[in-house]
Amino acid sequence: MALRDTSLPESAGPRPPVAPALDPADRGRLLAGAHHDPHALLGAHPVPGGVLFRALRPFARSVAVLVDGRRTPLVSEGDGLFAAVLPLTAVPAYTLLVAYEGDESEVHDPYRFLPALGDLDLHLIREGRHEQLWKALGAEPMTHQGVSGTRFTVWAPNAQGVRLAADFTYWDGTAFPMRSLGSSGVWELFLPGVGEGTRYKFEITSRHGDRFLKADPMARCAEVPPDTASIVHASHYEWDDAEWMAHRGDVPVHVAPFSVYEVHLPSWRPGLTFRQLAEVLPAYVSDLGFTHVEFMPVAQHPFSGSWGYQITGFYAPAARLGTPDDFKYLVDALHRAGIGVIVDWVPAHFPKDDWALARFDGDPLYEPGNAQRAEHPDWGTFEFDFGRTEVRNFLVANAVYWCEEFHVDGLRVDAVASMLYLDYSRDSGQWTPNVFGGREDLDAKAFLQEMNATVYRRNPGVVTIAEESTAWEGVTRPTESGGLGFGLKWNMGWMHDSLEYIAKEPVHRKYHHHEMTFSMVYAYSENYVLPISHDEVVHGKQALVSKMPGDWWQRRANHRAYLAFMWAHPGKQLLFMGQEFAQGAEWSEEHGPEWWLLDEGYGPEADHRGVRDLVRDLNTRYRATPALWQRDTDPGGFRWVLCDAAEDNVFAFLRYDAEGVPLLAVSNFSPVVRHDYRMAVPDDVPVWYETLNTDDMRYGGSDVRLLDGIKPENGEITLTLPPLATVWLTPTSV
Template sequence: MSVTKEKWQADGREIEAIVAGRHSNAFAFLGLHEVDGDWVLRAFVPHAETLNAYTLDGTPLGHMIPRHSAGFFEAKVDIKSRQPVRYDAKNAGGSWTVFDPYSFGPVLGPMDDYYIGEGSHLRLFEKMGAHEMEFEGIHGTHFAVWAPNAQRVSVVGPWNEWDGRRHPMRNRQGIWEVFIPVLGTGTIYKYEIVGPNGQVLPLKADPYARQAEVRPRNASVVPDPTPFTWTDDKYMDERARRDWRRTPMSIYEVHLGSWRRRPDGSFMSYDQLAEQLVPYAADMGYTHLEFLPVSEHPFDPSWGYQPTGLFAPTSRFGDPAGFARLVNAAHEAGLGVILDWVPAHFPTDEFGLSHFDGTALYEHEDPRQGFHPDWNTAIYNFGRKEVSAFLTNNALFWFEQFHIDGLRVDAVASMLYLDYSRQPGEWVPNKHGGNQNLEAVAFLQRVNAEVYRQFPGAFMIAEESTSWPGVSAPTYAGGLGFGFKWNMGFMNDTLRFMSRAPIHRRYHHNDMTFGMVYAFSENFVLPLSHDEVVHGKGSLLNKMPGDDWQQFANLRAYLAFMWGHPGKKLLFMGQEFAQREEWSESRSLDWWLLDSPPHEGMRRLISDLNAAYRSLPALHARDCEPEGFEWVIGNDHNNSVLAWVRKAPDADPVLVISNFTPVPRSGYKVPVPKTGRWVERINTDAGWYAGGNTGNQGAVVAKAVEGQHWPAELEVFLPPLATLFLKYEPD
């Protein structure tokens, strides 16, 4: 006997599409719908044999009629308006409660649609991803993801047996969203996406996920929505009033996984790092910690530079609140926190952004623009407004949610040049025929301008290795808008000089002086970073020539030279105590070396250099301006001696003298701007630093001279392979 289908009943083809996971608009079909004046309720609940519907307050809506053995039910219900619905489901194994996601309205509103469509939404991190919330009278989690070319997107996890048929999302202009009741903190999830050709893609992690599973697992995790209680108001207030160009900035660059390990070799937690790393760096006199990327990443040897979860602090060391506690502890100790940030490229792991909706969505389709030959990674399509908004929001997210003080932007040169690491014919010129990536320039200007506009006292640093003009010039003057730029030239030139035997240094004197030709063309950070102590380059100590004593003396003299040179300072962890082995991310630093006097002496020197740099305005207040520096001896090639004066308004000048040969020089004459007493503030040959303990008994008196360029002159003893800081002391 055939059963006549009534008007309100669903078309069998649509039911089959839902059951097969092929329906492209589940919200138009499932849940409550008005059909010819009647309210009809439809649900897909796999494993259910019977289904009864209720309103949230428990009012029965009736028994649902099964239409498909896979678990599709529908019924005409007596209800006056759309409202949330729950079901009691039963089978032979028992009963369970299901809340119908398709009986809820959208969470995103028309203003979200407008600003997302325009690419100007600056609060995307509050709208996209997974957010636990109260909505229409019930607790649950809202999910939202951008996949404009997908036929279907579903949220899947162990809670729905990773079944993409159960929770397909609502498509609104390429943003797919769904509110799923009951789900909350700790829920593991991914997105199942059906691409434009109908192919089910590998499951994707959430691009906006704020938490992820510990690798090698890679699913996203619904984060705890409890707001973090910050206690760093004093630091943030003071930060907002700072001009960092004229403020001491001494940065301790740290890889969190290998700074120190637990006795069993496992990682320290964010909380343990807060207890140990923060007081160590503060005691050493640093002003900032800089962390290699903390965004979630699957591969430890990438050091974080191939991130797959840009909004999630890596779960290796704990949860997001743990990372917030680490930043808060740093601020309470007077330390700023800088994060390395990677907007230049992303890895092609299939669970990540690569071909996210079955098309080149975040990356360029053309491999000449979208594939990075050096790192086998994908390059963001900066010209796409949604991609620019995604990355801009990510930068703002770290400043807002985690009170970060600065971002050091990785591989900026690779973003600026279309022909970076490419041969002729392997790249696509811009619209003017040039090699500048105009879209990347616009993106960098946008993100820098937004950071400086929204977060007083925050700053952006470019790792940029070319002579691109105006990297640290403001965007309104046509610059890229960074606050600072890494001075890669200084690092390359000076390390090349220091690696030579002292007898040959006279022929390469300009390696140490050339940096001053362009020292004030940008606001520079002088970096001795992790890149200098990996991949067979050895540690800084091992770059130095000579026997063990000379290697230590060279390194002490070199680091003091750098601390006396104009520019902010950055030193990678382990180099402050002259780690002998090349750095490896897979093990702790060799802290036992501090039992040895030369290593402990190096640590003391860095601490004292930081103290001198911070306490003497002449050494920092004009780090980025030419009036803060003047050569007094720049061309003594034969003796490899350099001397200069550091100055600042209303500050006593500081004389810096470096002797880069192992020959001690007594009675060495140095011109100075003032007669009187010059006190030895730093002497890298001091016994306190495990040096030879020669010097000037603490002070030298400068005498007036006639007919010279400088009004005064002092005679000093220059210890071998040593740098001196002499501070003028007025009577």
């Protein structure tokens, strides 16, 4: 915007014709922010006697039009309106000279531009099939009709009018009403000269006459809470992970090693930004041998003390930790370290903050119109209207967005069960059956199928993971076979049962033996992840090591034995931060992991560092042993050796890889050494070697080891089982 000297002489010649007055109804609606087509009233339009120029510039001292270097003042019509008719035969190229107190600026008139959103975009939006919706809606810096600026678009079909309010308007939207683009429900305005970093909101006038400011649902960048404005953003990040992206889908995830470290980024190392985390997190995760990290929600959420599951900015990474490009830098760093990135994605609900999605245009829009259906009974939030075309498109495109714009390798979908069932946490009379009389939410089912099919089609190598806690059939079955189409599902049954067992005193465990074996009844009904997640180490549930019975040594021994049992069990693994070194306290989002427990000189040498060393070795052996992951979804890859030794608290099973090479896992969940313990094994393995023993002194154990190879006799081997320990044996030594 160029400043001009306000003392320039006015153009010579006869006085221009007087501008025709605006229709009072149009004028009233325009000034009230309730007009659907401000471009028909503002800008330049042919009229009898010439071309009418009209501008709306509240608080301006004067406005003039500049055509071919000739300046003509516009006449004030009051309320910030200025107009004049110039004796021209056609609408020319022109700019406006707008003077406020002391300064005059030359600006392009936003109301001389054609819509900057194409017919194809509008068609796809109406049909709910715009898979890159973020490129059509929101704030898009661009060059339009040869002029640089930003296109603002928003879906608000029930609004009487929408205006743009921004930092440069002092949050008054009067000067920049947007136009409705017909039946699409989309409002649009191209603002020349407005670029990256501009803070903005949409000022909406509802059909009821209420006026309020809303953050942009499609904003790709937002202010740091408690501030709530959206920010114009364009990415300038140059990726350096081409090799990772090209090969991440070479091996399907269900037949590949998949060991996940779950992280709450704001508290992993409190105070670090995305870029600072990129300097330390990849090295830590790589050192421990995890194949993936999973981030608790990184999308914008208003409350710093929360875990991020009440999202107000579905398209914006959390501003507290940096910019969208900063988050890309973190993902890129992890990829370069050979680590995949999964993000928690939350399409089940959204908060009721009055500046965000709730009643966005004055009426239920993203939420169902039925108040009974809209209210989520557990979390004080709204559920999405999965039956509405545009809402479904908003969410499907959002899943695609995180995969394509941020190169994430997976989406862990939160609270799937709450979406699938109409009666979820609702009593009789609080829900309405579906058209078939059932309790299934058919719209939510269709949405999840569409989301999964779209993500997998567009992003080879990406995996979607369902947190689904019921027996819904076919969660990981392909959509073409009627399933929901997820790649993996959290095994909540295994998690609850195994934690129930391990929390018992060893003397009582024999009465709960089935809780450790029952998972194999259904282990191949879905493609499973075994999760020890953040939910299991908060709110009085205690940290994993603190769930264990006995003294401190026994607790750590139980912890180690349980982890090795988990890593050997069919299914992928997920472990929440802090549990990799047996943190005794529950996780706190304020303080994060108790890293000081790993300091040199704190406690016995192997107290916590030994457990972390075990996790490193578990991952190293796991990745090097195809039997532990190659046939996770194949019943032929598993065989019980001992499943009924309840009196002894002993479990033993075999895992096989695609070539039939076995691994024998034996767990003794009693605090006694069991000498000369016999069990049947395959007769085609001449010698068994210990490749991992959680009782190793290096991990803090009592060092009851199987140092020599063990030869079967008459189809059996005889072992000395260490106390509260899991041992892995293979046909070859490591």
